[in-house]
Amino acid sequence: MDTSQLRHHLNTEYARLRSVLPVDGDLAAIRVPSCPDWSLDDLVRHVGEVYFHKVDCIRLNARPTQEPDLSGLSSVQILERGFAAVSEVFDVRAPQDPAWTWFAPDQSVGFWIRRMAHETAIHRLDAELAVHDPSGIDAALAEDGLDEVLATMLVADIEPHEYEIGRPPVEVRTEHRSWFVHFEPEALRVSDRGEAATVIRGGAADLELWLYNRGSGDDLTFSGDLVGMGVLKDLMTEATQ
Structure with missing residues (x-):
């Protein structure tokens, strides 16, 4: 954007x-x-x-x-x-x-x-x-927000000692785009391709709010190794607080 x-x-x-x-x-x-x-x-x-x-x-x-x-x-x-x-x-x-x-x-x-x-x-x-008057987040803005929170905030804030190095990648996927989180020795790396053991799918706004702990995740789909879902969520909580 x-x-x-x-x-x-x-x-x-x-x-x-x-x-x-x-x-x-x-x-x-x-x-x-x-x-x-x-x-x-x-x-x-x-x-x-x-x-x-x-x-x-x-x-x-x-x-x-x-x-x-x-x-x-x-x-x-x-x-x-x-x-x-x-x-x-x-x-x-x-x-x-x-x-x-x-x-x-x-x-x-x-x-x-x-x-x-x-x-x-x-x-x-x-x-x-x-004030009990919530409204949604624009889909295009949310798509860009996913990219920022994963490829910038998560990568910048999380150190290698905070995750299991070498664990299989986690994929976050919208209708238009995917982000693969790789758990590498030097740092987390986010790319647009990989072989994910955990896949988290949903609309951009639903995914962004879930990663920011503002959404329940009820509208998301989780498949594969569900431990990876918890790992990503815990790291995101650390990176966004």
Whole structure:
């Protein structure tokens, strides 16, 4: 998915997130079922702080060492100002411009455009679940989200000591695409082909929500070595928390 499409989705997902927040009411009193330790106030503050953090990653082209002073601001104000700030920096920087990221192969502004689109989509759903008004994730965005969460987040976060080296690959398959997770000595590797012992099939949105622990998996099909399913789910929980 190109960056113009990702910007469109980021804007759409943010607008939906902002629109579901109660105008009147204590956000701190509303629990987020998909993030049991958080209130809706915590969730909103988190997303806003993430936006500010990415602004610094881009402007400094280095890992930020200081947090912005957001004292005196409500969680909604932090969200709104954070989104305005990250949107402004995305407007003035080209996707190929340099930016510090935690993923060594991609040190670009485009990396953060993609990351913020998916971060916002997942947390938009969290907010909807908190106010009992959930809606789906766009299929094309979810397909790209699967690629990001498997080939970027999972690979970057999981170390070889956290899995059994040499165990058979696990395949995640949508109607249009497959991802094979290989358990190699140096690191996890994700490719578009392989001989999988475990196959997990489903719609892109259902698969993405299951990998992010936002879906039950009831609409997915599992075949082969079901131990591999649990292995992948445990690794994904570690990579996305």
